[in-house]
Amino acid sequence: MGDADLGEQIRERIVEAHHWGRGLRIVAGGTRERPGRRVAGEELSLGAHRGILEWEPSELVLRARAGTPVLEIEAALATERQMLGFEPPRAAETATIGGAVATAQSGPRRPFAGAARDFVLGVGCIDGTGQRLGFGGRVIKNVAGYDISRLMCGAHGTLGVLLDVAIRLLPVPECEQSLVRECEPLQAMQIMNSLRSRPLPLSGAAWEAGLLRLRLEGAESAVSRAARELGGDAEADARWWQELRDQRLPFFRDARSLWRVALPPTAAPLALDAAELIDWCGAQRWLSGDVDATLVRARAAQLGGHATLCRGATDDPFHPLAPGMLALQQRLKRVFDPRRVLNPGRLYREL
């Protein structure tokens, strides 16, 4: 599929929907429907609105239309040894950069390099009234006006349809080394806790099924020295990290019900009756199994975090907001989408 600018058609659709007060269900690559509530509305597709708009390797900044596939961007970046630092998951080849930003999804590198929103520099978007807007820019430091670009990141399109995003890039590290060792989850947590405060070239720390894996990246000399210090067996094949990133490990594939629990990284194991995968050096725990939603949410809140149901039957996948917080978010929704046209109810019934 070739590059195309569908901005004007998209705008017209939104203007019309705003006029009639009809909801639009925003779709691009179709890989990020979950987690999310079911949206009642006509489909508004951004899949064909694609193409890299700007990319100057010496700037470490890329601007692309929202419907551009992540894989297409990554293939281009690889020619200059650059990459998307937040490692957005790619559940399928169609997964787009706009979807990654709109849903704020980040991969295993997140605790070491930053989340999706940390790499967002600017967005071009259309709000729920059909108004084209531009926020942020393509420079790294920019404090002019409120940071609406980062507000859009993770808003699931409910504040604006992203047309293009400007993203800060990272250079691909010189070399990569995965280390693996057997251990129980408690011991894995202890090791993760001891790693965080050490100046190591880490880019991944995860535990699954009795195995703790550490990913080291950086200058070859630094990586090999850290590998010697940390011990464990070298894993020749780094595919596991890619499958973790794309949520394609058997753990994810086989899950009928999948929870993502975000916690302070030092929080105790969840100790719920479900298989657990620990990522983000302790800050992200995946649960596979039929666990009671109230129980998961209560346990997550007790540990200082929150839980999202990514797969399985539910009316409310996202952690409930306190009344004052919900009221404030409703007021923000009204600023950008007064007639609730854009993905109405996708995040919360009230938004």
Place this chain on the structure above:
Amino acid sequence: MDTPSPEQPPAAVADAATLCRELRALLPPGAVLSSPSELAPYECDGLSAYRQRPLAVVIPRCVEEVQAVLRLCSARGVPVVARGAGTGLSGGALPHAAGVLLVMARFDRILSVDPAACTARVQPGVRNLAISEAAAPHGLYYAPDPSSQIACSIGGNVAENAGGVHCLKYGLTVHNVLAAEILLMNGERLTLGGEGPDSPGYDLLALLCGSEGLLGVIVEVTVRLLARPPCARLLLATFDSPVRAGAAVASIIAAGIVPAGLEMMDGLAIRAAEAFAHAGYPTDAAALLLCELDGTEEECTGQLMRVESLLRAGGATELRVAADEAERLRLWSGRKSAFPAVGRLAPDYYCMDGSIPRSRLGDVLERIAVLSSEYGLPVANVFHAGDGNLHPLILYDAGKPGELQRTEELGEKILAFCVEVGGTITGEHGVGVEKLGAMCLQFGAAELERFHAVKEAFDPAGLLNPGKAVPTLARCAEGRRMHVHGGELPFPGIERF
């Protein structure tokens, strides 16, 4: 051009005496200041060209007291301006003539440092550097390091999304803050973000960072701490033109190296800094680069060799690696004192804060040089070259009739060019009152309307730091007319800074 005062007319002018009496009833003795001599120290922040005394200064000590002040002011329709250490460079903490200045200086406690989670929970009045000092015993530090870090407070850092010389690699404040407790103008307390990642709902923490005190009053901040890199090496390189130095910077980034800091100064700034700090800079150079690499010993050594060869290939006339920690700090001292150093060259200086795509540096410097000679005002350039944040310092004499006005005109032309090449009018100092006019260059009416509406969602009565950060549409319309007609300014009686 900017007028010195916030734009909105004072809200219903409260009777100062009554208000002070009511405030005193809520707060312990000594927490309310109202006599002219008590108010004087608070009439400006780090941008001293703008001065305004508030009705009263309040200095609360706990969240409940802040809530009481906010509730009273909400009920009375009195504007409130929060102030941290008062080091801001855009007038963001300039008091409101009919309002209360809420000084958060007594919120100065570090509540906890968690070395395993690598976090610190602190009150907003804690100084930036004090966080790193408290974390140091654990081998940790707080990364954002604005030049004022010895004095500036974390609450103000969050409000302004402060940067520093190391943000190319370690990010701005927004990248290093995990959570904030805020009070809305009505006194309601909210937690934004959290110690676990990705709080549910909209990312209001990102929105708070850089919101210049217009959305809420920050009463607590949780920051992320990083492991102190065991090794840091500083390299100095000189060039016979700033454009060549800019090209060398691009070659470092393109080679996949992200230095911890990458700073540039032009000839005028080099000579001023050397005369001031005796840092050991070669004063005959047209441009000077400071490139800091950090990480493990191995990383530093490897990167240093690569950067040296890139700089040589880029035409560096001199290359020097700081031999020891003392020399490293001395070389940095010149850069860190560049503003006051340049300030000695003329009675006054005006500091700009544009951000540009690095690849346009040559064009922008050329344009600044042309404008500088056109206006007959020298400009020294200090540049966070790694992240494209340019600080042109315009030298002028406010005592000479009309020179201030020409300085501002020159400044606005520089910012207009920054916007034209794809940059921004402010990279790290904020809009405050100073850049309200320049905001009209960057945003159209639709964006400005949304900004005002976002504020209204947090503060429906518009009482929190009113008139700052976002210009009214009327102001921008007036500004555009001014450009069309050129030359003669409307309302010649208005003071223009």
